[in-house]
Amino acid sequence: MTEKLLVVEDLYKAFGSLQVLKGVSLVLGKREKKVIIGPSGTGKSTLLRCVNRLTTPDSGRIYLDGVEITGAKGQLTKLRQQIGMVFQHFNLFVHMTALQNVRIGLTDVKRVGKAEATQKAMAVLERVGLAEKAGSYPAELSGGQQQRVGIARAIAMDPKIVLFDEPTSALDPELIGEVLNVMRELAEEGMTMLLVTHEMGFARSICDEIIFMENGEILEQGPPLQFFTSPKHDRTRQFLHKITELYGQGGEE
Amino acid sequence: MQILLKEFPSLLQGALLVIEIAAGHLTLGFLLGLVLAAMEVYGGKSISLLGRTIQKVLRGIPALVLLMLMYFGLTRIVDVSSTVIAIVALGLRSAAYQSQVFRGGIKAIESGQMEAALSIGMGKLKAIRRIILPQALRLVIGPWSNIFTMEVKDVSLAYSIGVLEILRRARFIIRYTHGNAMLLYCMIALFYFIIVRLGNTFLYRLEGKLWIPGFERRGRTKTRTG
Numbered sequence: 001m002t003e004k005l006l007v008v009e010d011l012y013k014a015f016g017s018l019q020v021l022k023g024v025s026l027v028l029g030k031r032e033k034k035v036i037i038g039p040s041g042t043g044k045s046t047l048l049r050c051v052n053r054l055t056t057p058d059s060g061r062i063y064l065d066g067v068e069i070t071g072a073k074g075q076l077t078k079l080r081q082q083i084g085m086v087f088q089h090f091n092l093f094v095h096m097t098a099l100q101n102v103r104i105g106l107t108d109v110k111r112v113g114k115a116e117a118t119q120k121a122m123a124v125l126e127r128v129g130l131a132e133k134a135g136s137y138p139a140e141l142s143g144g145q146q147q148r149v150g151i152a153r154a155i156a157m158d159p160k161i162v163l164f165d166e167p168t169s170a171l172d173p174e175l176i177g178e179v180l181n182v183m184r185e186l187a188e189e190g191m192t193m194l195l196v197t198h199e200m201g202f203a204r205s206i207c208d209e210i211i212f213m214e215n216g217e218i219l220e221q222g223p224p225l226q227f228f229t230s231p232k233h234d235r236t237r238q239f240l241h242k243i244t245e246l247y248g249q250g251g252e253e
Numbered sequence: 254m255q256i257l258l259k260e261f262p263s264l265l266q267g268a269l270l271v272i273e274i275a276a277g278h279l280t281l282g283f284l285l286g287l288v289l290a291a292m293e294v295y296g297g298k299s300i301s302l303l304g305r306t307i308q309k310v311l312r313g314i315p316a317l318v319l320l321m322l323m324y325f326g327l328t329r330i331v332d333v334s335s336t337v338i339a340i341v342a343l344g345l346r347s348a349a350y351q352s353q354v355f356r357g358g359i360k361a362i363e364s365g366q367m368e369a370a371l372s373i374g375m376g377k378l379k380a381i382r383r384i385i386l387p388q389a390l391r392l393v394i395g396p397w398s399n400i401f402t403m404e405v406k407d408v409s410l411a412y413s414i415g416v417l418e419i420l421r422r423a424r425f426i427i428r429y430t431h432g433n434a435m436l437l438y439c440m441i442a443l444f445y446f447i448i449v450r451l452g453n454t455f456l457y458r459l460e461g462k463l464w465i466p467g468f469e470r471r472g473r474t475k476t477r478t479g
Contacts, residue, residue: 054368080375091365095388095465105373108383139467157373 005030005192006051006062006161011060013046020046021057022216028161033193034221035203038213039239044196045088047150047213051194052083081109084154084162088169092138098125099134100151101137102156110157126154128182144175148182153182155186162186164195200240200247204228212236214221260426267419268444270336273416275405276446277340279373282347289352290335291373291381294359304352311349319346319411324414341413348403354396358389391468399455401451409445419444 006028014022020043028034036044049055051062053076054067062069069079092101099121106117115185125131128148138146147167154162167183168176180202187206197203203210204224210235211221220227220236233238292304311319324340327333362385370380412420423437 049389052372054371064333077374077376079374080372083372085372087369087372089363089366091363091369093366093369093384094467095384095391104383105375108379109374137466139465151367153373 003030004028005032005060005065006194007061007063008047008051009055009061009063010061011047011050013043013050013055013057019051020061022215023060024216024218025060026211026218026221027242028192028194030207031190031192033187033191033195033207034209034211035195035207036211036213037196037198037200037203037239037243038219042213044217045165046211048085048165048196050195051163052080054083055083077109078139082104082160084157085157086147086150086154086162086164086167088166090138090143090150090170092149092153093144094138097137098130098141098145098152101138101149104151105153106155110230121156124152127155127185128152129178142175143171144178147179151182151186152178154215155191161192163196164193164197166196166198168197168199198229198243198247200243212239214239241248256426256430257436260422263422263426264440267417270359270416270418271405271408271444272448274336274339274343274408274411275415278343278347278408279401279404282351282400285344285348286351286355287386289348290355290359293352293356295377295381301333308349308352311346312353314346316343316346316407317341317413320410320414335411335416337412338414339408339416343404343407343411347400348401350399350404354393354400355389357396358393359385361392371407371437391460391463391465394456394463398453398456401452404416405448405452406445409441 004027004045006026008024008026011021011024012019024043024047026034036047038044046055050057051064051069055071057070060070064079064082067075067079067174072079092098093104098105099118102124103121106112106120108147110117112120122131122134125134128151130148130152133141133145133149138149141149151162151167164183168179171179178197180199183195184202184206193207195203195207196226208225209221210224210227212219212227212231212235213236220231220233227236228240231240272283289304289308292300293308294301296304314322320339320342323338325333327341328336366378366384367377371377375383376405406450408418409420411418412424415421419441423441427437
């Protein structure tokens, strides 16, 4: 296996009396892409949010490139700069243009000069195909465009890994493709990615491993081909059956 | 009439002092109000409690009583003018009121905005300053114009601690001319009316100028007819 980039060890998290994560462990090598699937409410998003500490786990450890994220206090902002996050509801800064959204991390977090930051932000917007929308506010963009700006905002920081939390779930079906295309390009460029998604076709075509979670635990994981053709658990099979009914075979979207 | 012309500079000075106190106490209230709101919303248990307590105490005391308290309390300890006391007393109360307007604005911003800011490595304070407040403040210009309208007029309460604002100067004139009361009070009423109207017009314009696609705007909401 390649060099380990993200290591999650025995993660536990409860919200009140609800135990959301019950000892989740996973490893992501450099340039690897893994997709987490599973029924809603099983802790997939919580797991992602623990990785950049938007949620603090109760116990367990997370390491990014050998540095422990859990327990880090003063370094937290430094660590988060290395972890991009793309949200289900985009969460673009609504009072800023697309360009400002992408640029603010560079100017205000990385302290890059404005001219240089603008140049870089424009280049990243170009990459997601939205250079001509640089001056538009989020409310003036379609959902797909907003999410592409969201991806641009994340990758402009040159993160070591990007987390995707159901990036296409809030989109109209005809807008999903453009976002998946940007994600696919990113994957092909070698970005390390951890995704929660129901886009099985996409998962199959880009990821190294599929992780099936249920009730706060990882039930099964494996390379897509093996995972889809011969799942070990009955529960996995049921879930896959349901999701193919809903989203189609997903040979390719 | 002659006397009024002669006394006009005095009244003008009183009017200017009203504007000065209003600008001072609203500014003080703005800054402290932001701090109190941030304490309430983002502070941990104890900081939040402290913020709420300050806010509740200040909102629970009549402005006139607060003015008296500060006047008799402060002048014993330090040598400050009654004008400064008026600014501080009214400013503190304004901070308590404004904090609730700001708190509402901050709460109206989706939590995803803060999360996105944190996710790119922004510190919490910076996120509040660069992401949350620019949105929250745009939202509260309307409610804030209420604060402005009420509290500009409350400057007249400074009369009670001997500030030489427009009302006290008018009273002098009334006393030594033995008349003109109605005329002078009407002038003062007109003065406050004009200040309030000008201020509100400015705030409306500001709201329009700072408007961003996707934000609500006063008077632009489409209503269904029929």
